[in-house]
Amino acid sequence: MNIQFKKGVLELCVLSILKQKNCYGYELVNDISQNITISEGTIYPLLRRMKSDGYVETYLQESQEGPPRKYYALTAQGEQARAALDVEWSSFVEKVNNIVKGGAVVE
Template identity: 65%
Template sequence: MNIQFKKGVLELCVLSLLNRQDCYGYELVEHISKYINISEGTIYPLLRRFRKDGYVTTYLQESPEGPPRKYYKITDEGRKAFENLLEEWEAFIIGVNRIIRGE
């Protein structure tokens, strides 16, 4: 797995999942790493960035197992960011494919 591919795309993936439902950090790692190899040391700083940028809010909830879970809830601003990012991603893929396939 090429590390560099991931840069920027993880934000898109996380926002996409949060757009469907509130999640806690560990849950996001588990879900995403089914398809893309990521670690917790990547997700937690990213979520802190999101909160700082106003893309998510958080609330605590007790867990039936282990310490309490910190849930992340996407905001309207986060939703806008997600839509922009998704558009950019799709345009990017098209551009890359044109270059790779030789126009």
């Protein structure tokens, strides 16, 4: 899997999943990795950035299977960011498609 492709997109993935349900970091790694491999060394710094940007809020919850889990919940601001990123991504994919499939140049 081309690592470079993931740049910036994993943020959209995390925000999209958090829209559906609150998650803890380790859970996000496993969920996302079913489609796109993501490592812990990626998710934790990413979640930290999102929190400092006000996109997510956190709370701790005890677990019987290990140490306490840090859950992440999407804020209103985070949802706004998700929607914007989603639009941007779709538009980007379309533009790449324009270039890759045939007539890249408008004439």
